[in-house]
Structure formats: C-alpha cells, structure tokens
Amino acid sequence: AQSVTQLDSQVPVFEEAPVELRCNYSSSVSVYLFWYVQYPNQGLQLLLKYLSGSTLVESINGFEAEFNKSQTSFHLRKPSVHISDTAEYFCAAMNSGYSTLTFGKGTMLLVSP
Amino acid sequence: DAGVIQSPRHEVTEMGQEVTLRCKPISGHDYLFWYRQTMMRGLELLIYFNNNVPIDDSGMPEDRFSAKMPNASFSTLKIQPSEPRDSAVYFCASGGRTHGYTFGSGTRLTVV
Numbered sequence: 269a270q271s272v273t274q275l276d277s278q279v280p281v282f283e284e285a286p287v288e289l290r291c292n293y294s295s296s297v298s299v300y301l302f303w304y305v306q307y308p309n310q311g312l313q314l315l316l317k318y319l320s321g322s323t324l325v326e327s328i329n330g331f332e333a334e335f336n337k338s339q340t341s342f343h344l345r346k347p348s349v350h351i352s353d354t355a356e357y358f359c360a361a362m363n364s365g366y367s368t369l370t371f372g373k374g375t376m377l378l379v380s381p
Numbered sequence: 382d383a384g385v386i387q388s389p390r391h392e393v394t395e396m397g398q399e400v401t402l403r404c405k406p407i408s409g410h411d412y413l414f415w416y417r418q419t420m421m422r423g424l425e426l427l428i429y430f431n432n433n434v435p436i437d438d439s440g441m442p443e444d445r446f447s448a449k450m451p452n453a454s455f456s457t458l459k460i461q462p463s464e465p466r467d468s469a470v471y472f473c474a475s476g477g478r479t480h481g482y483t484f485g486s487g488t489r490l491t492v493v
Binding site for chain 1: 385412414423424426429431436437472474481482483484485486487
C-alpha cells in the first residue's frame with residue numbers, strides 16, 4: 269500500500285522568503301502525485317498534480333513541485349511566499365490503476381511579516 | 382459549476398442521536414469519497430463509491446457508520462448512534478483517477 273510522509277508538521281517563514289515543503293512517498297511503482305492546500309475552515313483545494321511527462325509542475329500562484337523518482341520525493345517550493353500563503357498543505361499519492369488517494373499528515377505553513 | 386456541495390456546514394448533536402451528512406458531487410464525476418479529518422488522525426478515507434456502487438468501506442470505523450449513494454447526484458453518511466469521539470470534520474470529494482479530487486467545504490460535527 270502507498271504511504272506518504274510529510275516530515276515537517278509546521279514550517280515558519282518570513283514573508284518574501286523561499287520555502288520548501290517536503291514530501292516522500294513509499295512506492296516507486298507508477299504513481300500520481302498531488303499537492304492540496306487547506307485554508308482555515310475550508311475544504312482541500314488541488315494546488316498541482318503530477319501524472320506523467322515533465323517532472324516539474326507548476327501552479328497558477330507561484331508554487332512548483334518536482335517529481336524525483338530516485339528519491340521518491342515530490343517537494344513543494346515557492347521562491348517568495350506571501351502572508352496569504354499561510355495554510356495547511358497536504359501531499360497525496362495514488363498508484364496508477366487505483367482510485368484512492370493516500371494523504372500525508374499535512375504541513376502547516378506559517379508566513380509572518 | 383457549484384463544486385461539491387455538503388450540508389450542513391455545522392452540526393451539533395447530543396450523544397446517542399442520529400446524524401446524517403449530505404453530499405452532492407460534481408456532475409459527471411464517477412467517484413465519490415467520504416473522508417474524516419481530526420487533529421489526531423489527520424485525513425482518513427471512510428468509504429468510496431464508483432458509479433454509485435460502494436467499492437471499499439474498510440475505513441468505516443464501526444457499524445454505527447453507514448453510507449449510501451442512491452443516485453449519481455447524492456450521497457449520505459449516517460452515524461447512529463453518535464458518540465463524542467465522532468466529533469470531526471467530514472469531507473465529501475468527487476472526481477477520478479487522473480483528475481485528482483474536488484473536495485466540499487466539509488461538515489463540522491460536534492457530538493456533546
């Protein structure tokens with residue numbers, strides 16, 4: 269079964285600084301990878317996804333993630349964060365051929381002025 | 382597209398009462414999922430449906446929990462009887478394999 273590890277439960281960072289949220293998954297069998305963001309009192313919103321092709325995927329609000337098969341990682345990065353990026357971020361994986369997503373425990377990104 | 386619609390947004394009930402949570406998935410999505418989120422356990426998949434048929438309910442914690450999907454546009458999650466440890470945010474999501482999921486805004490359940 270697939271498992272997803274997000275090592276950092278919280279990442280504090282100052283506004284305009286770069287950030288990396290780490291995600292590792294357990295199986296290198298053909299896998300689809302996702303990042304979701306959850307703002308307070310809201311549901312999860314899809315931020316970006318990797319299905320195949322280019323290993324670098326980008327979101328519309330400046331986040332990017334790189335699929336690294338050899339390290340079984342899918343870290344999320346942003347070169348300059350804003351206060352409004354404060355939220356919880358969930359990494360998720362799905363083995364191709366299945367339908368269920370396995371979520372990590374989430375990383376709370378705290379952006380301060 | 383109104384997205385995945387869940388009701389109610391908040392529910393406070395007394396222990397022992399029946400609770401019914403509702404979900405309207407996005408039209409055309411053939412998968413529907415029920416998740417529970419708590420601080421202690423994070424996001425847990427309770428059950429999911431494909432084309433209205435329950436596929437895997439191994440995440441349903443106890444017989445007190447049941448879920449139905451009578452048609453492609455409606456699903457319910459019922460807890461009977463409810464207990465304080467059922468307090469959580471319950472999310473419904475719809476979608477499919479390569480789409481990722483679209484989540485509803487959730488129902489915050491408090492059992493006192």
